[in-house]
Amino acid sequence: MKKVYNFINLSIEYLMVSIFAILVIDVLAQVFARHLFSNSPSFTEELARYALIWLSILGMAYLSGKREHLTMNFLYRKLTIASRIRVFISIELMIILFAAMVMVIGGGNLVMITWTLDQVSPALHLPLGMIYSIVPLSGLLIIYYAIYNILTGNKNENEK
Numbered sequence: 001m002k003k004v005y006n007f008i009n010l011s012i013e014y015l016m017v018s019i020f021a022i023l024v025i026d027v028l029a030q031v032f033a034r035h036l037f038s039n040s041p042s043f044t045e046e047l048a049r050y051a052l053i054w055l056s057i058l059g060m061a062y063l064s065g066k067r068e069h070l071t072m073n074f075l076y077r078k079l080t081i082a083s084r085i086r087v088f089i090s091i092e093l094m095i096i097l098f099a100a101m102v103m104v105i106g107g108g109n110l111v112m113i114t115w116t117l118d119q120v121s122p123a124l125h126l127p128l129g130m131i132y133s134i135v136p137l138s139g140l141l142i143i144y145y146a147i148y149n150i151l152t153g154n155k156n157e158n159e160k
Contacts, residue, residue, distance in 0.1 A: 005065075005148055008141070012062045016055060023051040043123040050121070054134050061138040064095070065145035067154060092146045099146070103139025111136060 030044035063069045076087060115129035148154060 001148065001152070008144070009062070009065060012058060012065075012141070016058055016062065019051050019055045019058070023048060023055065026051065046121055046123040050124075050126075050131050053131070057134050057138045061141040061145070064142045065148070067149065089150055092150045095146045096143050099139040099142040103142065104136045107132065107135030107139055 026044050026047045030040045030048070033040040033044070060069070076084065079087060111129045111132050114132055115127065119128040120126060121128060121131065
């Protein structure tokens with residue numbers, strides 16, 4: 001299970017670095033084109049927007065898996081070990097419920113609707129279902145990470 005976890009983390013890291021590189025190149029091209037030609041290609045703004053969306057949502061899933069997301073654990077530290085375990089499992093179960101209901105089911109419905117309606121982005125002419133697919137994908141990753149955390153007891157050092 002640890003090998004799958006490490007493989008998923010490494011894959012997400014490479015994907016996020018690639019998306020960030022595309023974002024940087026795109027924004028630089030937009031700035032230079034606007035400076036040199038007083039006009040930038042119309043697709044650069046849209047590409048930057050979608051790259052930032054993918055980077056943000058995928059980053060949220062990644063940080064969830066690494067347990068490096070923002071937490072307020074002042075009261076958590078005051079609990080006994082047995083209570084900490086119960087709270088930890090309860091939190092992970094709530095994360096699974098949220099990711100399943102909002103991201104996987106809700107995001108999946110959004111993807112299906114945009115595919116069914118053949119909606120495309122104005123400048124890039126990409127199917128919006130492809131753009132929105134990051135939402136259910138990240139939801140599935142968050143669910144995997146939460147299950148992994150419950151089964152392995154993977155806790156951030158700050159919570160101990």
